[in-house]
Structure formats: structure tokens, C-alpha cells
Amino acid sequence: MSSTNHDRPAAGELVPVKFSRLTRRGVLLGLSLTQLITLAMGGATLIGAFYAGGGMLLAYTAPIWVLAAALTWIPISGRPIVEWLPIACWWLWRTTGGQLLYRRRIVVPRPVGTLALPGDMARLREYTDPDTGAGMIHDPHSATLTVVCEVTHPAFVLLDPGEQERRVSSWGRVLATVCRSGRIATLQVLERTLPDSGTGLAEWWATHGTPDGSWAADTYAELIDRAGPAGERHATTLSLSLDMKTSARQIRTAGGGIRGAAAVLRQEMNTLVAALRSADLSPSGWLTPGQIAVMLRSAYDPAIAATLERHGRLGQSLATAGPVAVTETWGRLRTDSAQHAVLWVSEWPRSLVYPGFLSPVLLSTGIQRSFSLICTPMRSDAAARDIRKKKVEHISDQAQRAKIGQIEDASQTAEYHDVLQQEADLTAGHGILRYTGLVAVSASTVEELDAAVAAIEQAAIQASCETRLLVGQQAAAFTAAALPLCRKV
Known part of the structure; x- marks a missing residue:
């Protein structure tokens, strides 16, 4: 993403930004x-x-x-x-x-430390960090180690323009921090809607209530205890994935193996927490294996999400957090209690937009969805080589088109200017990241799912984005969009 300023903004004025186009240039x-x-x-x-x-x-x-x-x-x-x-x-x-079909084998025990997930995620292993208590997910095939942090923040759209601009700049410094070390494989921002389980009301009564045994107090406590889910709430998590191949030397220095990788990842975790706090974001702590298990179970079985949140220790085992049954079709995914469809943000806004442009998608009500922004950081030297390669390819293609008399169109010129803007941003000290936006929509029936997908597509149009249904790969797309495991499609 690159920003373009036509006029120098006044103090406290919100600055519009412009996204780089999805390159459509071929080999020749x-x-x-x-x-x-x-x-x-x-x-x-x-x-x-x-x-x-x-x-x-x-x-x-x-x-x-x-x-x-x-x-x-x-x-x-x-x-x-x-x-x-x-x-x-x-x-x-x-x-x-x-x-395309997955059914859990209930009577066959799983190997200790593995996750009960379908497909290629069955190879994932869990590890509990002894120092922080955080649950870490190890992918031996991709050589990554992932940890998840929950983040709380005020409503961005309710802030004044000056505060919004300051927070956008601070978030840019967080992303630059992730790019700087060169040891991070993926940073995933997952924002999801959940049915409100009523735990907030119960916690308020436990803190401020007066259980004196009176009729009013007993009636109020019983009413709160029987209260079901009402409305919905939003939860945001950040997932950090360590590239164990790139960090091999540091891992050997820290003792090697999964323990050494956990020690190296702890350094990145501390750096990220410090950067988040400087950006006025409030990390709520790194999730334990039990909390990750509840997130996985809630994604595959949304009907049980409110019950798991209300009843403490239920469902907090990664060995049983996966789905019981999964059926994949060309354009949908069927899990325990819901139908799912995943949309890919194929085009970000091509014109200047303000930072809150995704509000129509993220603030849509009455729709259960998960929005996942997968950021793949590039080291500065690798980004510089990639930019130089793109410049050479654009110039050579332009010369080849001139030889055969082919007219240069505006989209090719715009892509070349995007490359030049990325080079300028890299020279100014900003990090280069590749973004992938995914939206997982869930509903209890196919008819409700189709209506929800149509509503999200319309909201994306209002946000100046283009979305496309990921056909033929819904299972892999769902794990990337709805699970905080830094998976890729």
C-alpha cells in the first residue's frame, strides 16, 4: 500500500491513501x-x-x-x-x-500434541511456552511457529480526524517493526463477530452487585444467569508466525529445537507488544492453548460459541477443538452447525480513500463473518531486488510493445507508477508487505448464507473494494480466513 498526498495536509487533517494495484502483467x-x-x-x-x-x-x-x-x-x-x-x-x-469429506474418528486416539483439524492442518503441533504460558502452533512442514494475541481498541470511526491520523501513523510503525527483523513469516489481523454471550453483564453484577439475599437481588441474579446471547460483539486478534528457516542461526544459539524457536519468538512477541502499546492498542495477553481451542471450536461450530464463553473451562482442549464433520463443495463449506463461504478481496480501492474505508464491511450487523488481513513482510534487501526486477520488466515490456506498435494503456502505466511509489516508500524507511484480504461468511442455512454473502459483497462495493468467491478451494480458504493460524491460500 502506498499513500499519495496531493497537498500538504494541515495539522490534524486526515490524509487519504491509495493502494497499489494487483499486477496483471504477464511474462510476455x-x-x-x-x-x-x-x-x-x-x-x-x-x-x-x-x-x-x-x-x-x-x-x-x-x-x-x-x-x-x-x-x-x-x-x-x-x-x-x-x-x-x-x-x-x-x-x-x-x-x-x-x-472433500472429513469425519472425525472418535474411537481412534490421536497422537499426543496434535490438533484435531482436517486436511493438511492435521500435521500441526501444539507447544506451551513455559515462560509466558502462551499456546504456540508448530507447522513442521512449513517450518513456522505461530502465537496469537488478543487486542482491544476504541472504535476507530468515532475518533476525531486528528486522532485517526495519529493512530494510522502509529500502526504504520508497528508494521515497519514487523518487517525490520526479517524473521517474521506472516502477521495476521483477524477481526470477527461473535454472538454476545452475556458474560459482560454477569461480570458487572459480580463486581458491582449486592447479593444480600433479598428477593430483588436473588431475582436479578437468576435473571442474569438465565440470560441468553443478545446482539453481537467484535473481537480482534493478531497472529505472529516465526519463520524457523530464516531464524535457524538464532534458534541454534537459543538451544535449538522447538524450545529455541520459542525463545526467538518471545523476542519478537516482546517487540510487537511494545510497538502495539506505543500505537495506543491494548494487547490483552498471549492466548493460552485453551483459549485458542475455543476460537477454533467456535469457528467450526458457531452455535456453541456463546456456551463455551459462558461456561469457563469447557472446550479448552486443542485435542478436541476441531470439527466433527466437514463437507466441501465447489463454492461452500459445511461444518458442524453452519454453512460457510469465503470471499477474496481481489481489488483494493484504486482511488484515494480515507483509513476508515472498510467500515461498511466491518460494521455490517446481523451477519456472522470473519475478516482476515494476512500480511507477508519482505526484508528490505529482498524488497529492493523485487522492485528492481519489476522496473526492468516494465521497461522491457514497454520497449517490446513499442517495437510491435502496441499502444500503452493506462493500467500498465499506473502499475509502473505503483512500483516507483513502493521504491520511494522503501527508501523513506517504510516496510513492504504483501496483503491478502479474506472474508469468511457463516450462516445456519444455505439460504441465509447466500443472503449474507450478497450483503457482504454490497458492503465491499460501498468500501470501493471488489470481492470474488474462492471456488474450488473453500476448505483451505476458510482455515486462512477464520482461524488465527497464519495459514495461506
């Missing part, structure tokens, strides 16, 4: 590698038939080169057909292999 002349391969196969067939005699050979080979041209240029939902082939083939492979 706007064509991707798969398009080039398909086009080369069709072209080779056409040229071979022409030089072999033409005539009937061109007619015989027409299905090949016509199909190649169709696969290369005909789009479906904004994407060429050839780019849908890997998704369709992978879906067919999973369908024939029975990987």
Missing part, C-alpha cells in the same frame, strides 16, 4: 506462462501443418490450434480458460480421492 505482452505454453503448442501445430502441405492438414489440425487459441484468450469470470485447468484438475483429484 500480458500473457502468463500457461498462456504462452498453450499458444506455443497451437502455433507449432499450425505452422507444422502449413509447411507440411497445408490444405487438408490445416483442416485436420484445426481442432488443436483453435482449441489452443480458445484456451488462451477466452475468459471465464475474468480469467482465461487455461488458468482454470489446474484448479479444475486439482478439484477432480480431490473428489476422486475422497478429500
Whole structure:
């Protein structure tokens, strides 16, 4: 993301920002590698038939080169057909292999320390940090160690413009801190809506009430105890994932193994907490394994979320936190008590917007959803190399288009200016992050889910964003959007 200031803002004035565009530049002349391969196969067939005699050979080979041209240029939902082939083939492979269904094997014990989650998340391991008591999730395949922190903050939209601008600048310093060490693989910001369990009212009565045995006190206490969920509340968590490959030397210095990785991650945790407090955000502490288990269970089984929150120690075991059953379809996911659909924010605002532009999505009422912003930091040297590579590619593509007489369009020019702005931001000391926005929508029935998805899509339009339903990969997308595990799609 880069900001553009046309005029120097006055003190206390909120500054609009502009997002970098999603690059659509291909390997050559706007064509991707798969398009080039398909086009080369069709072209080779056409040229071979022409030089072999033409005539009937061109007619015989027409299905090949016509199909190649169709696969290369005909789009479906904004994407060429050839780019849908890997998704369709992978879906067919999973369908024939029975990987779209998950049923927990209740009578078969799981290995100690593993998470009862479906798919490739079954390999995740839990580790409790002895110093902080935080629950850490270890992915041995990706070599990452993840920890989760709950954060409280005032309502951003209710602050005055000067305070909003100050908090945006402070949050930018937090992101720059994450990028600086080069040891962080992913930072995930997860904002989710939960049914209000009534625990706030019960806690207030426990603190300020007068249980003197009178009829009024007993009646009031009984009423609070029987009160069910009312309304909804918002919860925000930050997940920090340590790249154990990049931090291998520091891990060996700290003693090696998972203990050494936990020691290195603790350093990053302390740095992040200090940065959050300087940004006037209030970290509520690193979540224990039991608290993480409640979050996982609530994501797969929303109907039980309020009960788990009201009844203390229930459900606080990662060994049983996963779903009992999962069924994945092309565009939806069915878990224990809900239907889910995941939307990808494919386009961020292209024009200047103010920092609270996501309010229509985040403040939508009556919809159970989770908004996940997955930030992948890049080291300054790697970011500089990537920017130089993009500049060279843009300049070479521009020269190639000029040779063949192709006109330069505005989108290509805008992408090049985005690269230049990223280079200027990097030179000014800002961090470079790659953002992925995902919205997981949940409902009890398919009809309610379709209505909620339509409402979120409309809210995204009001926020100047474009969303697309992630078809053929709903299970992986749900784990990335609704679970605080720093997963990627």
C-alpha cells in the first residue's frame, strides 16, 4: 500500500491513501506462462501443418490450434480458460480421492500434541511456552511457529480526524517493526463477530452487585444467569508466525529445537507488544492453548460459541477443538452447525480513500463473518531486488510493445507508477508487505448464507473494494480466513 498526498495536509487533517494495484502483467505482452505454453503448442501445430502441405492438414489440425487459441484468450469470470485447468484438475483429484469429506474418528486416539483439524492442518503441533504460558502452533512442514494475541481498541470511526491520523501513523510503525527483523513469516489481523454471550453483564453484577439475599437481588441474579446471547460483539486478534528457516542461526544459539524457536519468538512477541502499546492498542495477553481451542471450536461450530464463553473451562482442549464433520463443495463449506463461504478481496480501492474505508464491511450487523488481513513482510534487501526486477520488466515490456506498435494503456502505466511509489516508500524507511484480504461468511442455512454473502459483497462495493468467491478451494480458504493460524491460500 502506498499513500499519495496531493497537498500538504494541515495539522490534524486526515490524509487519504491509495493502494497499489494487483499486477496483471504477464511474462510476455500480458500473457502468463500457461498462456504462452498453450499458444506455443497451437502455433507449432499450425505452422507444422502449413509447411507440411497445408490444405487438408490445416483442416485436420484445426481442432488443436483453435482449441489452443480458445484456451488462451477466452475468459471465464475474468480469467482465461487455461488458468482454470489446474484448479479444475486439482478439484477432480480431490473428489476422486475422497478429500472433500472429513469425519472425525472418535474411537481412534490421536497422537499426543496434535490438533484435531482436517486436511493438511492435521500435521500441526501444539507447544506451551513455559515462560509466558502462551499456546504456540508448530507447522513442521512449513517450518513456522505461530502465537496469537488478543487486542482491544476504541472504535476507530468515532475518533476525531486528528486522532485517526495519529493512530494510522502509529500502526504504520508497528508494521515497519514487523518487517525490520526479517524473521517474521506472516502477521495476521483477524477481526470477527461473535454472538454476545452475556458474560459482560454477569461480570458487572459480580463486581458491582449486592447479593444480600433479598428477593430483588436473588431475582436479578437468576435473571442474569438465565440470560441468553443478545446482539453481537467484535473481537480482534493478531497472529505472529516465526519463520524457523530464516531464524535457524538464532534458534541454534537459543538451544535449538522447538524450545529455541520459542525463545526467538518471545523476542519478537516482546517487540510487537511494545510497538502495539506505543500505537495506543491494548494487547490483552498471549492466548493460552485453551483459549485458542475455543476460537477454533467456535469457528467450526458457531452455535456453541456463546456456551463455551459462558461456561469457563469447557472446550479448552486443542485435542478436541476441531470439527466433527466437514463437507466441501465447489463454492461452500459445511461444518458442524453452519454453512460457510469465503470471499477474496481481489481489488483494493484504486482511488484515494480515507483509513476508515472498510467500515461498511466491518460494521455490517446481523451477519456472522470473519475478516482476515494476512500480511507477508519482505526484508528490505529482498524488497529492493523485487522492485528492481519489476522496473526492468516494465521497461522491457514497454520497449517490446513499442517495437510491435502496441499502444500503452493506462493500467500498465499506473502499475509502473505503483512500483516507483513502493521504491520511494522503501527508501523513506517504510516496510513492504504483501496483503491478502479474506472474508469468511457463516450462516445456519444455505439460504441465509447466500443472503449474507450478497450483503457482504454490497458492503465491499460501498468500501470501493471488489470481492470474488474462492471456488474450488473453500476448505483451505476458510482455515486462512477464520482461524488465527497464519495459514495461506
